């Protein structure tokens with residue numbers, strides 16, 4: 271209403287003046303007046319149209335036209351419209367920028383494909399996983415860049431519920447899960463997720479189950495066989511049945527060791543922090559372990575102990591004892607009769623070092639990095655003969671890691687090995703003033 275009121279009132283005023291002129295001076299004067307007004311209006315309109323055209327051509331640089339009356343209203347409304355558009359363009363730009371930043375930060379590879387499977391856009395992760403480049407490959411057909419047969423089948427099938435698990439075309443170490451997601455009118459989003467770790471964990475789980483089953487199968491078969499024999503032949507001579515019972519006991523113990531080690535590992539894995547940090551008197555523990563080594567060796571080896579530090583450790587006694595005990599029992603088990611085993615506790619470069627040196631068979635260099643893997647054995651039958659489970663060093667590694675310590679293995683095949691547990695300086699402590707003797711609990715198992 272406000273917009274129309276002004277021109278209507280101007281028109282009414284002009285008509286009124288024209289009528290007055292007609293009544294007072296005749297129609298010639300009235301027509302002359304109207305022609306003058308008409309010329310003025312036309313010129314003014316031309317001028318305002320020129321200003322408007324100039325402003326619309328370059329609204330950001332030219333000042334908006336300023337006028338009164340109807341033209342003022344028009345300019346004012348146009349300016350308001352332009353400001354609103356500018357604001358919403360700004361909002362749109364910032365929303366787009368935010369989307370682009372988010373897409374850049376997404377760890378998954380994302381590729382937007384049009385209806386012909388040409389690349390419209392891709393994020394930096396897609397370069398890492400698929401070797402695509404947003405600038406270089408824009409407009410390219412994705413099938414010419416990723417040409418593996420299984421990928422082409424996957425693309426052609428356009429089955430949005432399916433995932434393709436494959437190796438990255440540019441890095442065979444990476445396992446990817448690819449998925450197509452439809453969006454917009456006819457576009458597709460190709461999402462590439464790195465599932466290397468998941469695959470590795472899954473493979474480890476499968477290996478672990480296979481290993482445990484394999485380890486249990488032999489003793490179970492043996493025990494089962496003897497039970498059947500004894501059931502079928504109840505009148506066996508006592509000497510023979512005694513031998514069968516001893517063998518059954520042997521294999522039952524083997525299963526028991528395996529289960530004990532599995533439970534220890536699972537406990538170590540499920541506890542997030544080192545439990546019950548307490549002062550551990552390492553010299554005294556070393557004495558206890560020396561005694562255990564001697565009883566395991568039954569006089570077949572010479573066992574020495576060298577204590578060069580009076581430092582104690584802050585840690586979990588049970589766990590530390592189990593780890594160092596495994597290192598000691600391995601030395602006994604892998605050192606032929608007549609060999610020498612030396613346990614030592616000393617400080618070196620600020621670290622507390624508990625080492626076990628043997629003159630045993632030694633280990634070839636290529637095996638050393640894998641010794642702490644579960645069920646990894648250099649010589650499977652030797653490990654079994656001596657009651658090994660293949661889990662001892664995995665337990666050692668877990669315990670040491672939980673204490674911020676590490677395992678170092680030096681070995682020369684045919685000459686012997688030194689297994690050292692290196693504890694960081696912050697784990698060392700002076701003997702407490704009232705150094706009470708901490709009773710060492712009996713070790714649950716003797717063999718690693």
Ligand code: ADP
Nearest residue numbers: 600604647648649653658659660661662663718
């Ligand atoms: P196992 O129960 O088989 O001894 P471990 O995890 O304790 O399992 O050790 C893994 C493998 O490392 C052993 O099977 C053995 O081949 C090797 N090993 C460990 N300690 C020694 C050692 N002191 N001398 C030689 N080989 C060793």
